[in-house]
Amino acid sequence: MTNPIKNPAKLSSPSSSCSSSHFTPKTLFKFHQSPLQFPSNNKPPKPNPKFICSTKPSTNSSSSPNQNSNLLSILLAVPEWADRINERGTKKKRSLYNHEDWVLHTSSTRHVRHFLSSLSSRVILSLVPPVIVFTSVAVVVASYNSAVTMHWLPEFFPILRASSLPYQLTAPALALLLVFRTEASYSRFEEGKKAWTNVIAGTNDFARQVIASVESPNDSLLKKAILQYVMAFPVALKCHITYGSDIAQDLQNLLEVDDLAVVLSSRHRPRCIIEFISQSLQLLDLDAAKLNMLESKLCFFHEGIGVCEDLIGIPIPLSYTRLTSRFLVLWHFTLPIILWDDCHWIVVPATFISAASLFCIEEVGVLIEEPFPMLALDELCHKVQSNIKEVMRNEKLIQARLNTKRKSHHKKHSPNGWPASFEDRRPG
Template sequence: MAQHINLKSHSMHSQFMPKFTPKLPSALHSIHSGTISFKVLSSQAGDSGPQKPPAVISILRMIPDWADRVQEQGMQRKRTLYNHENWLEHRSSKRHIRHLLSSLSSRVILSLIPPVTAFTLVAVMIASYNTAVVLEWLPEFFPVLRSSSLPYQLTAPALALLLVFRTEASYSRFQEGRQAWVKVIAGAEDFARQVISTVESSDDSALRKALLEYIMAFPVALKCHVIYGSDIGRDLRNRIEGGDLAVILKSKHRPRCIIEFISQSLRLLNLEESKRHVLESKISCFHEGISICEQLLGIPIPLSYTRLTSRFLVLWHLTLPVILWDDCHWIVVPATFISATSLFCIEEVGVLIEEAFPMLPLDELCNLVRQNIEEAICTERAIGKHLLAKKKSPIHEQSPNGRPKHLPERRNRS
């Protein structure tokens, strides 16, 4: 039977492998042929599907996968702009209790469950091993895992500097992304105000309306361009016409497609060249916003710095129970837990704010642009009608102090 299987495997090997085979030693040849025989037997058993990972590996992957899902759900949560009530709550003296009670729902803390649990288990294992050695449950040649704390005292400032610089670099990226979006929002509102005040011809009313819609749609397209999982079709469905939306959705770069709509609309307006140049100059803030956002999205903090910080933290907490054993004994377990929670939390915050755009309330900013432009259109109409009515109605000539000139001023008899 074994000979039959070996012959069968040899025939399959000759069908699927090239004719030339290297000469192997007899031991390696027997192992190689045994491997082929095993593959043939497994294929004859009908197990052609992908091999599943062992149950232990699947169990170990469950917690990190769950923590990653929670973190990604938190990244997709929409942020809101603060108002006066939010600031009152933000600086309230009860904020510490509120923050403590909401710890179990914090995505930063939940994402720390895999590393903190792993390092705490390592501390438990080292403490158990040292206890077994001290109690002579193991042979005498097993040493107690202990070391001097001097290396940690020397390297602690280096770890602190790494974490501080990492978080500071991430915050500078967050600040740069916020400033870029402030310029985009202010530029869109200023652009719309210039269009409202410049385009007055009734022949261009339809084109003016479309141009304002494009201006309001640009921040939405840029938001969908820089945030993963955004649906630009849903966000622009009620903001732009169906035909224009179809062209935008077919484009590979949606924000630049909207800029092209704006540019060609400006060329079709019946305007003086000077006014047209002023309006076209407003598009530069959109190009600048795209450039800054794409650079922040495509160029992270140097990966060597991120890897160095991560490796330093891992090695620090893997050896921390050994360093603290002489002074703390079993207290190394809560000490490792507290240290891992605090230091990895700082590093996690730096990683999260490194990608600035999910941290910003971009949906609220896009809605704010739309509301401000629509309010500017309504205000322009209302004020225009009011001034036109005032121009047609007879008005008494007034003096600089607000009194009609035909009425004599009262003299001070005193």
């Protein structure tokens, strides 16, 4: 059995711990690892806080993590900046084209205009991180090969070169992969556009059917409420499928305060508005045929919700997207080595042009894979509201005009010269 420590006070002496010039962290490690036996009370002496505080890390060990964190933050600054630009572009409101927009879109000067606006394009700005990385790799490869060629490095360092035959064989595969990826994304964009075309057409048709079917003066207030719900449905669906939408602000001028509170408390706002419409139809003074006809029109709303939710929740198979990305990355990492014998330092601009063009095609496919930020949904919703409000304003004017024509039917001929009744149109 080892002897107990004779003078434990020396261990805990502040003067000995703080004034010793030979203390190292290894000393503290030995203290913790040595099998020391304490006096008979079996209680280890309490550690001296001053002794523990005296083991300060060296300046060199503390500066390296800070330098690494600063370097990491600098490297991540460019991708974060590009992502913020991409996010702002996604939230940008689109507008429907008119005749002047189409004239500008098909102008012969569009190529110059598009080239001069390259620095403001979010597609191009979002490609800054990968293009910088691959161009930097080309610079490193070119510098290394130049140093080896000029014998600035030892002779056992080889020149990085390879045959271009593998690239000639795989280039068509990469082109087809990019084409199929972009075509699949555009088909999703087309499907989203068709879904919203059906939603807008179904909303206008349903509003027309309500205006034409509800004739009782007792149902005028309920009829107005149903039309408000119909106008609110596209807005709720737009907010349901687009990120960052403020549904409370968009619906505050369409729904009453109590109705809006119920919609906002619901987990699925578009279906909540459909329930408002369905229960309101049951309260109308309509026969069974008209009621069933109006209820059947609601299927267009449910179909629109289903298609939009499928497009948002189910992307293109991730293996397809990952394969395209990995193929492009491997291609451009090895491109400077392949082109060195033919291009030498021209591999730097060649890599830049190749990365900018091919990654741009892939970026466009990724952007239109989510179709709804690319559509003018706000303009479509406003257009539906203006159309329904115009029909509501013109309803009484049209009815008055038709009643006037009906009362003037007793006249033999109408003012435009045609016979007023069917009997007058018969020959002889």
